[in-house]
Amino acid sequence: xxxxxxxxxxxxxxxxxxxxxxxxxxxxxxxxxxxxxxxxxxxxxxxxxxxxxxxxxxxxxxxxxxxxxxxxxxxxxxxxxxxxxxxxxxxxxxxxxxxxxxxxxxxxxxxxxxxxxxxxxxxxxxxxxxxxxxxxxxxxxxxxxxxxxxxxxxxxxxxxxxxxxxxxxxxxxxxxxxxxxxxxxxxxxxxxxxxxxxxxxxxxxxxxxxxxxxxxxxxxxxxxxxxxxxxxxxxxxxxxxxxxxxxxxxxxxxxxxxxxxxxxxxxxxxxxxxxxxxxxxxxxxxxxxxxxxxxxxxxxxxxxxxxxxxxxxxxxxxxxxxxxxxxxxxxxxxxxxxxxxxxxxxxxxxxxxxxxxxxxxxxxxxxxxxxxxxxxxxxxxxxxxxxxxxxxxxxxxxxxxxxxxxxxxxxxxxxxxxxxxxxxxxxxxxxxxxxxxxxxxxxxxxxxxxxxxxxxxxxxxx
Numbered sequence: 001x002x003x004x005x006x007x008x009x010x011x012x013x014x015x016x017x018x019x020x021x022x023x024x025x026x027x028x029x030x031x032x033x034x035x036x037x038x039x040x041x042x043x044x045x046x047x048x049x050x051x052x053x054x055x056x057x058x059x060x061x062x063x064x065x066x067x068x069x070x071x072x073x074x075x076x077x078x079x080x081x082x083x084x085x086x087x088x089x090x091x092x093x094x095x096x097x098x099x100x101x102x103x104x105x106x107x108x109x110x111x112x113x114x115x116x117x118x119x120x121x122x123x124x125x126x127x128x129x130x131x132x133x134x135x136x137x138x139x140x141x142x143x144x145x146x147x148x149x150x151x152x153x154x155x156x157x158x159x160x161x162x163x164x165x166x167x168x169x170x171x172x173x174x175x176x177x178x179x180x181x182x183x184x185x186x187x188x189x190x191x192x193x194x195x196x197x198x199x200x201x202x203x204x205x206x207x208x209x210x211x212x213x214x215x216x217x218x219x220x221x222x223x224x225x226x227x228x229x230x231x232x233x234x235x236x237x238x239x240x241x242x243x244x245x246x247x248x249x250x251x252x253x254x255x256x257x258x259x260x261x262x263x264x265x266x267x268x269x270x271x272x273x274x275x276x277x278x279x280x281x282x283x284x285x286x287x288x289x290x291x292x293x294x295x296x297x298x299x300x301x302x303x304x305x306x307x308x309x310x311x312x313x314x315x316x317x318x319x320x321x322x323x324x325x326x327x328x329x330x331x332x333x334x335x336x337x338x339x340x341x342x343x344x345x346x347x348x349x350x351x352x353x354x355x356x357x358x359x360x361x362x363x364x365x366x367x368x369x370x371x372x373x374x375x376x377x378x379x380x381x382x383x384x385x386x387x388x389x390x391x392x393x394x395x396x397x398x399x400x401x402x403x404x405x406x407x408x409x410x411x412x413x414x415x416x417x418x419x420x421x422x423x424x425x426x427x428x429x430x431x432x433x434x435x436x437x438x439x440x441x442x443x444x445x446x447x448x449x450x451x452x453x454x455x456x457x458x459x460x461x462x
Contacts, residue, residue: 023334024374024378026335026378027335027374027375027377027381028379028381028382028385030324030378031378031432032382033386034386035382035428036389036390038427038428039386039390039424039427041313041316041320042424042427043420044416045313048222051221052301052306054127055126055128055131055220056303057125057126057261058270058273059264059270059273059299060260060296060300061295061296062260063295063296064295065293066258067256067293068092068240068242069257070288071291072260075088075281078280078284083265084264084273084276085262085265085273086125087124087262087263088261088262089122089125090260091115091122091259092116092233092236092242092257092258092259093113093114093115093116094113094193094258095111095114095226096111096229097109097110097191097193098110098168099192100187100214110168110227112164112165112191112229113226113228114231114236115230116231116234116235116236116237117230117233118233119141119143123142124141125261125262125263128142131219134185142163144160144162144215145161146160147161147186150186156211158211159188159211159213160213161232162212162214162229163216163230164189164217164218165218165219165224166178166180166217166218168227170217174401174407176417176418177417185216186213188211188212188214190211191212192207192208192209193207193239194208208239208241210239221417233257237255237257242255242258274299331438332438367443368444370443372440374439375436375440376436382432391423394418397419
């Protein structure tokens with residue numbers, strides 16, 4: 001008997017059976033939901049990793065203390081001699097009080113994280129320039145110099161320029177944007193630091209205040225309890241008392257920094273470079289003396305606050321995926337029930353086609369191919385539903401918020417202005433393949449039942 005009868009029966013069952021439509025819809029909904037969940041949650045993880053990596057060097061060498069560590073110039077010089085190191089730069093990190101008193105704005109004081117940087121080197125390691133509102137489109141590296149018209153003004157002769165994190169003066173709008181006030185720029189800012197004594201205690205008798213001119217803001221999409229304020233490295237070094245000096249005995253105390261950030265070349269083995277840096281540091285302190293400071297050599301994703309959030313996002317994605325996989329298993333069980341009913345209804349047909357020469361294997365293939373067709377059509381329909389939904393998810397979210405006043409995503413929680421809207425095609429291919437396999441699994445027992453059925457018994461079935 002020609003085997004084209006199998007294809008004919010499959011097409012006829014798909015066209016005539018309403019139960020097949022329910023199976024296709026069940027597969028389609030499962031595929032669409034899994035594509036949306038994996039793309040959106042995976043997008044959050046990917047965006048956060050990219051944002052954090054864009055604002056940290058591949059390797060960070062730091063002291064496990066706010067006191068900082070010396071010999072950083074030697075470390076940078078020798079590190080940049082390594083073939084796998086692209087650039088290294090020092091960074092001072094301290095905590096400060098920031099005060100802005102601009103006419104027309106409310107006076108406010110806020111605790112911030114001060115980052116003393118060398119703008120040229122720091123922008124080679126990070127995406128600092130791309131994050132700036134005013135300087136991102138200007139040629140050349142970013143600057144922390146006073147603008148023209150202020151540098152020669154005696155009133156600002158002792159001032160420095162600063163760039164604040166955008167969350168310092170502004171609050172994020174519900175749509176994820178910031179409403180900036182151009183008149184706030186070129187405003188006076190006061191930063192106040194309580195420096196540490198050489199013993200490590202806070203010097204409460206002395207506070208270091210320095211005037212600055214707010215020239216720009218930086219939007220990083222990185223969550224931080226203390227928003228950053230960027231100033232020149234040398235000013236931060238003086239304010240933190242990390243400058244070089246001679247003690248009362250005439251001994252030379254070297255300058256210090258909080259950390260050294262290092263960017264490695266593309267394709268380089270980060271772990272190998274980290275070991276090389278540790279060896280370099282050991283050689284330096286062997287020659288110059290151990291500063292008795294605990295040194296930490298860590299990669300960007302080992303930074304405090306980054307790994308826990310990434311792990312939490314990964315766990316959230318895994319949890320949601322598991323929940324929707326369970327729904328997919330329910331769909332498989334639904335397919336099993338539907339096919340069991342279909343096979344029961346088609347027992348007389350099975351008897352007829354077997355009596356005219358169809359083999360048991362041929363009958364089994366009919367129902368397996370039928371299930372495969374349902375899985376394929378459901379997967380295609382699910383992709384057709386999930387793909388546009390992911391791509392237009394922000395427009396859909398805005399429409400829901402505007403129409404019903406229900407804003408599901410709060411950009412202040414994960415600090416991304418928009419929901420990720422790129423389809424994870426690798427996951428989508430796996431989901432579609434799983435839908436096909438799941439459909440075949442769900443139809444396996446009914447197909448075997450149909451294949452093993454005796455023609456006489458099938459023809460006499462009532």
